[in-house]
Amino acid sequence: MLLLKDVKKSFRQPDGTALPVLDIPEFRVAAGEQMVMVGRSGCGKTTLLHIIAGIGRPDSGKVRLDDWDLTLLPEAERDRFRAERIGYVFQTFNLLAGFTALENVLVAMRFARGRPDKARARNLLNRVGLSHRITHRPAQLSVGEQQRVAVARALANKPQLLLADEPTANVDAGHQQQILDLIRETCREENVALIMVTHSNDVAVQFPRMDHLEDINHVAVGAAIG
Amino acid sequence: MSLWKVAWRSIQQRALVSLLTVISMALGVALVVAVLVVYGVVYQSFHRGGEGYDLIVGAKGGREQLVLNTVFYLSQPVGNIPYSLYEDVKEGSRFGADVETAIPVCMGHTYQGFRVVGTVPEMFTELKYRNNERYQFAKGRNFKADQPFEAVLGAAAASRTQLQIGEAVRNIAGGSHTDRAEFKVVGILAPTGTPVDHAVYVNMRGFQEIHHGAAAAEHAERADHDEGGKHDEKAKHDEHGDHDHGNEITAMLVCIYPDRANAGRTDVVARMVNDSRVAQAVVPARVIADMFEGVVGKLQWVLLGMAVVTVVEAGIGIMVSIYNSMSDRRHEIAVMRALGASRFTVMMVILMESILLALMGGAIGLLLGHGVIWACSPLIAEWTGVVVDMLQFQLMELVLIPGLVVLASAVGYLPAVAAYRTDVAKSLITTP
Numbered sequence: 050m051l052l053l054k055d056v057k058k059s060f061r062q063p064d065g066t067a068l069p070v071l072d073i074p075e076f077r078v079a080a081g082e083q084m085v086m087v088g089r090s091g092c093g094k095t096t097l098l099h100i101i102a103g104i105g106r107p108d109s110g111k112v113r114l115d116d117w118d119l120t121l122l123p124e125a126e127r128d129r130f131r132a133e134r135i136g137y138v139f140q141t142f143n144l145l146a147g148f149t150a151l152e153n154v155l156v157a158m159r160f161a162r163g164r165p166d167k168a169r170a171r172n173l174l175n176r177v178g179l180s181h182r183i184t185h186r187p188a189q190l191s192v193g194e195q196q197r198v199a200v201a202r203a204l205a206n207k208p209q210l211l212l213a214d215e216p217t218a219n220v221d222a223g224h225q226q227q228i229l230d231l232i233r234e235t236c237r238e239e240n241v242a243l244i245m246v247t248h249s250n251d252v253a254v255q256f257p258r259m260d261h262l263e264d265i266n267h268v269a270v271g272a273a274i275g
Numbered sequence: 276m277s278l279w280k281v282a283w284r285s286i287q288q289r290a291l292v293s294l295l296t297v298i299s300m301a302l303g304v305a306l307v308v309a310v311l312v313v314y315g316v317v318y319q320s321f322h323r324g325g326e327g328y329d330l331i332v333g334a335k336g337g338r339e340q341l342v343l344n345t346v347f348y349l350s351q352p353v354g355n356i357p358y359s360l361y362e363d364v365k366e367g368s369r370f371g372a373d374v375e376t377a378i379p380v381c382m383g384h385t386y387q388g389f390r391v392v393g394t395v396p397e398m399f400t401e402l403k404y405r406n407n408e409r410y411q412f413a414k415g416r417n418f419k420a421d422q423p424f425e426a427v428l429g430a431a432a433a434s435r436t437q438l439q440i441g442e443a444v445r446n447i448a449g450g451s452h453t454d455r456a457e458f459k460v461v462g463i464l465a466p467t468g469t470p471v472d473h474a475v476y477v478n479m480r481g482f483q484e485i486h487h488g489a490a491a492a493e494h495a496e497r498a499d500h501d502e503g504g505k506h507d508e509k510a511k512h513d514e515h516g517d518h519d520h521g522n523e524i525t526a527m528l529v530c531i532y533p534d535r536a537n538a539g540r541t542d543v544v545a546r547m548v549n550d551s552r553v554a555q556a557v558v559p560a561r562v563i564a565d566m567f568e569g570v571v572g573k574l575q576w577v578l579l580g581m582a583v584v585t586v587v588e589a590g591i592g593i594m595v596s597i598y599n600s601m602s603d604r605r606h607e608i609a610v611m612r613a614l615g616a617s618r619f620t621v622m623m624v625i626l627m628e629s630i631l632l633a634l635m636g637g638a639i640g641l642l643l644g645h646g647v648i649w650a651c652s653p654l655i656a657e658w659t660g661v662v663v664d665m666l667q668f669q670l671m672e673l674v675l676i677p678g679l680v681v682l683a684s685a686v687g688y689l690p691a692v693a694a695y696r697t698d699v700a701k702s703l704i705t706t707p
Contacts, residue, residue, distance in 0.1 A: 095704065104613055105700045125617045132615020139703070143610040147288035155276040160615040165276050202614070 050080040050242060051101065051210060056110035058096060070096050071107070072267040076260075080209065083233060083243040085253045088262035094246040097262065098212045101244070102135050103127040114210065132161035136203030136241070138213040138232065142195045144187040150174060150198045151183040154205050161206040173201040177231055193224035200232055204239060211236055213245040217252060229255065278620065281611075282627035289600055293632060296589075296596045300636020301643055303586035304675065308644025310582045311669040314575045316655055321567050323469045325559035327404040328378075329541045332356065332364060332548050333526035338557040339566055344382060345526045346559055347470045348390035352382045356554045358522035364529060369547065373540045375532045376401045379524040381482055386444055389432040390474045393482025396420050399427065402528065404467050415440045415462035423481030426458035429474045430466040431657065436475075444475055456485045466656075479524075529556070587682065593632050594686035597625060601693045608694050609702030622691040629687025633679040641675070 053076040059067040070093045078084060088094050099105035100112060103119045112119040114134060119127055131137075144153050151170055158165035174183050177197040187195050196216060203211055213232055217225040229252055236243045245256070253259050286293045325346050333341040334354030343349045358379070364370050365377040378401065381393035396417050399410040414433075418425035426444045428436070438444065443457035458477045466472055531541050541558060548556035608621050616624075645667075648655070 096700075099700050099703075102613070104703070125619070128612065128615055128617040131613075137613055139610075139613075143606075143613075143703070145284070145607060145610060147284035152276060152280075152284070156281060156611075157614045159276045159278070159281070160611065160620065206615075 050082075050115060051078040051244075052076070052111070052113040053101070054111045054113070056100060056107045056112065058093075058100060058105070058107045069268045071100070073097070073110070073265050074267065076265055078210070078242050078244060081237075081240045081242055082258065083236060083256055084245070084258035084260060085256040086244060086246045086260050086262055087248070087250075087253050088246075088266075090248070092262050093266060093268070094262055095214055097266075098137075098214050098244070098246060101210070102137055102212055103131045129161070132157070133206055134209045136206070136208040136211040138196075138199050138203045138211065138216045140215040140218050142187070142192075142199045142219070144195055144198055144202070146187055149184050149186055150179055150190065150194075150201075153187075153198055154202045157202045157205040170201075170205060173204055174198070176235060177201045193220055193227065196220055196224075196228050197231060200228070200235065204235055204241065207239060208241055210242045210244070213243065215247055216245065217247070217249065225249075225252070278624055279627055279631070282624050282631055285604075285607075285624070285628050286631060289596075292596050292600070296593050296632050297636045297639065299592045300586070300589040300633055300679075301639035303582065303589040304637045304640025304679070305644035305647065306585050306640075307579070307582040307675065308641055308672065309648060310575070310578045311671050312644065312648045312667065314571075314578075315667070315669045317571055317575075318567065319468070321563055321571065322560070323405050323467075325563045326406075326469075327402050327530075328528040329531045329536055329558065330529040330545055330548075330556045331526055331559050332360070332377075332529055332554050332556045335553070335555045338555065338562050341526065341555070341557055342559050342562040342566070345380060345528070346563070348382070348392070348474050352525045355523035355525055356527075358524055360551070360554055361524055361527050364527060364548070370544060373531050373535045373544050375530040377530070378402055378528045379479060380526050380528065381479055381486075381523075382525040383477075383482060383486070384446075386432075386446070386475045387436045389429070389436065391444070391482070392474050392476050393479040394476055395479055398476065398528075399464070402530070404469050404471065408467075410467065410471075411465040412462045413465040415460070418461055418476070418478050420478070420480075422461075423478045423484060424456060424458050425461045425478050425481075427462040427464060427476045428460055429464050429472040429476070431472040432475050433460075433463040434657075444477065456481065468656075483522075586679075589636065590633065590682040590686040593629050593683065594689055596632075597629060597687065597690040598693065601690050604694075605697050605702045608697045609699045612697065612699040613703060618695045621697070622695040625691040625694045626684055626687045629690070630680055630683040633683035633686075634676070637676060637679045641672070 053073055056071055056073045056076070057069070058071040059069040062068050086094055086097070096105065100107050103112070103122070107120060110120070114130075117130060119130065122130060144150075145156060148156060151167075151174060154170040154173060155165040155167065158170065171180070171183065174180055177200055179194060179197055179201070182190060182194060185194075187198070190198065196219075199216070203213075211232070216232060217228050220228050232243065232245070233255075235241075245252070247253055325342070331341055331345050333345060334352070334356050336353035340350055341353050344352050361377060361379045364374055376397065378394060378398050380398075383391035383393060385391065396419060399412075399417050403409055412427075413430065415427075418427050428438060432438075438460050440460055440463065442460050444460060445457050458481060464471065529544070531544060535541075545556035545558065548554050611621055611624075612618070648667075
């Protein structure tokens with residue numbers, strides 16, 4: 050389903066020289082597959098997720114999701130493609146502060162399809178155990194609850210692929226497993242492929258597939274950032 | 276969830292700054308509304324005065340002064356015209372086919388600040404005002420032609436002087452010690468919203484009797500004190516505006532038959548009068564329109580310009596408010612983009628935010644402006660006779676809302692472009 054082929058990415062440094070971050074000859078994830086990506090800080094995990102999501106563009110190479118090559122899509126279409134087919138759970142949740150839990154889910158639907166499905170939004174919040182908190186704003190929710198809303202929001206548009214960037218890093222130990230289970234279960238129920246980036250061994254060992262970015266990335270260790 | 280709601284949520288997020296921005300816009304819009312409504316009031320007040328008759332015939336001289344004196348009871352009369360001209364216009368064969376009625380008026384001194392006008396009872400029976408409305412008496416009746424010392428008060432004059440039916444108006448000839456005559460108030464006119472409200476009307480016969488008496492007495496007195504008597508008495512007397520020697524009147528208000536007026540006969544009659552050596556005829560509506568445009572019209576544009584500058588300044592306030600918030604909001608915009616919002620969508624959200632702030636300010640400003648005018652309406656009615664309704668909108672106010680949308684779009688453009696250019700990847704890495 051997801052195929053990265055010869056993806057290279059570098060950032061320009063203040064002195065004008067290029068700093069290579071990613072050089073991935075090939076990376077595949079199958080439909081519905083759940084895998085975890087590990088790697089040390091600054092090895093390019095978040096940059097990789099951004100490229101898969103179409104938030105950033107590789108310098109070269111292909112990023113294919115089914116029959117679509119994201120690198121060939123104009124920016125506006127890439128935005129729509131991301132909204133419809135890729136969910137994203139951030140490490141810092143990134144809920145919109147002025148919106149209620151329900152509205153945070155609805156707004157993701159609005160950006161994807163134009164017409165939000167309120168029933169599905171409520172259903173998703175119900176599934177993450179927040180049916181009683183839908184009118185609360187992020188500041189009124191606990192950290193664990195905020196991340197649950199973020200999960201519901203990421204799944205709002207029935208994506209094919211969910212990208213989770215260290216979703217448990219800011220959650221206390223007691224809730225880490227809850228969040229992890231929630232993400233994995235809902236992805237399984239919705240047949241969504243999952244790529245989770247994590248530092249945590251405890252998290253990583255629970256996945257049937259674990260990739261070390263350093264193994265698939267041909268950029269010399271110590272050169273990459275982000 | 277619409278993009279408007281997304282924009283609204285953003286406004287709510289910054290409630291205090293948004294509120295202050297809205298208030299600033301509301302004050303600007305209220306000022307525009309006030310200027311427009313006051314202009315409308317002044318316009319009505321100005322133009323209503325000249326309605327009800329087609330021509331003013333008076334002494335040759337400045338046409339503006341003739342209108343100011345005859346319609347608005349301001350300034351001094353240009354001079355007098357012979358009573359015979361009035362008779363000629365009213366009943367003579369030259370004008371008979373065109374002139375429906377002619378009402379003589381003699382301008383006197385003021386009584387407690389209100390002009391005393393000598394006229395005939397037909398002033399209130401044959402003339403109409405505004406939209407063909409007939410004069411009504413709030414109290415009492417019209418004065419009678421055969422009762423020379425009866426008076427009728429305009430509504431504002433009655434209110435201010437506190438004169439009641441049966442009481443007397445004295446000293447109408449300027450306080451001359453020979454002026455012993457009293458005019459008995461027999462009627463108080465209902466408000467008309469025209470200068471008629473601000474005058475004291477007396478029977479022309481009594482008016483002329485008193486003025487003739489006063490003039491004759493003054494003449495004799497001066498002769499006693501100044502044996503030479505070589506001063507130009509008439510010239511001095513004219514300074515007081517009492518052009519009442521012999522059978523003279525100050526002016527006459529002339530109505531042309533409607534069908535003849537429609538056939539352009541008003542100008543023909545005016546030309547016939549103007550061809551004479553003793554009088555001029557002016558169309559009051561035209562003179563008033565010229566005066567209004569020449570003086571008040573320009574002032575209105577100056578005031579309106581200042582008010583618009585205030586609104587534009589408030590618009591810039593919106594821009595500054597949104598633009599300043601952009602650095603805080605880059606992360607939020609990046610999140611929206613990551614959720615799939617296009618650059619154009621986030622740009623639209625910012626523009627909508629600007630438009631919402633401007634429209635809220637506009638709506639509050641409209642209410643505030645009309646509310647203030649409404650609260651002041653008793654005062655305006657007393658000063659001008661124009662009754663201002665809370666919902667009395669000026670046509671130009673229709674431009675306000677689309678104008679605000681254009682302004683908001685213009686001032687929202689800069690922050691919207693900043694949102695458009697937000698680097699998503701970089702902003703997402705930044706901790707909110």
